[in-house]
Amino acid sequence: AQRVTQPEKLLSVFKGAPVELKCNYSYSGSPELFWYVQYSRQRLQLLLRHISRESIKGFTADLNKGETSFHLKKPFAQEEDSAMYYCAPPNAGNNRKLIWGLGTSLAVNP
Amino acid sequence: EAGVTQFPSHSVIEKGQTVTLRCDPISGHDNLYWYRRVMGKEIKFLLHFVKESKQDESGMPNNRFLAERTGGTYSTLKVQPAELEDSGVYFCASSQVSGRRLKDEQFFGPGTRLTVL
Numbered sequence: 001a002q003r004v005t006q007p008e009k010l011l012s013v014f015k016g017a018p019v020e021l022k023c024n025y026s027y028s029g030s031p032e033l034f035w036y037v038q039y040s041r042q043r044l045q046l047l048l049r050h051i052s053r054e055s056i057k058g059f060t061a062d063l064n065k066g067e068t069s070f071h072l073k074k075p076f077a078q079e080e081d082s083a084m085y086y087c088a089p090p091n092a093g094n095n096r097k098l099i100w101g102l103g104t105s106l107a108v109n110p
Numbered sequence: 111e112a113g114v115t116q117f118p119s120h121s122v123i124e125k126g127q128t129v130t131l132r133c134d135p136i137s138g139h140d141n142l143y144w145y146r147r148v149m150g151k152e153i154k155f156l157l158h159f160v161k162e163s164k165q166d167e168s169g170m171p172n173n174r175f176l177a178e179r180t181g182g183t184y185s186t187l188k189v190q191p192a193e194l195e196d197s198g199v200y201f202c203a204s205s206q207v208s209g210r211r212l213k214d215e216q217f218f219g220p221g222t223r224l225t226v227l
Contacts (some may be wrong), residue, residue, distance in 0.1 A: 004152075043113075044201065044218040086153070095166050096205070096214050097143060100153040
């Protein structure tokens with residue numbers, strides 16, 4: 001069964017510091033991986049997906065098949081990055097239901 | 111475009127009562143998903159509609175939960191009778207196309223917070 005592990009419930013950094021939110025997965029077949037974010041009082045939204053290979057709001061995530069990881073990184077955290085981050089790959093079937101990690105709450109302090 | 115809407119935003123009911131949650135997806139989105147987040151646990155998939163058809167209801171906890179999507183537009187999720195463990199935040203999401211990469215982004219509603227006392 002597909003499984004996602006986000007080992008850190010809470011991550012606290014100072015503004016301008018690098019940040020890495022960890023995600024490890026177990027997946028059969030060729031994995032796809034998404035990061036979703038929920039800012040305070042806002043709804044869940046897609047941040048980025050590995051297949052796009054893009055940087056969104058300064059965040060990047062590289063799929064490492066050897067380590068089965070998809071860590072989310074940003075070199076210089078900003079206060080507005082404070083939010084709940086979820087690693088959530090779609091399942092391997094066609095219905096694309098999302099398999100969620102527990103989430104990591106990122107707090108960027110001034 | 112209002113995006114995905116959910117009603118109510120909060121519901122507080124007593125054990126044994128019935129509650130109906132509603133989700134209006136983005137117009138034109140055939141796929142509709144329900145998820146639930148129970149405090150301290152992962153967000154869990156409940157079920158998936160394509161238009162009015164249930165494609166996957168493997169995540170529905172038990173037969174106290176009934177979801178419908180009449181006419182392939184809005185969906186309702188009824189809990190009858192509610193139990194304490196049903197408390198949580200219920201999210202609805204919709205997407206235009208499933209099974210096609212880069213065209214299947216799920217857009218989420220704000221969620222309904224259900225508290226069963």
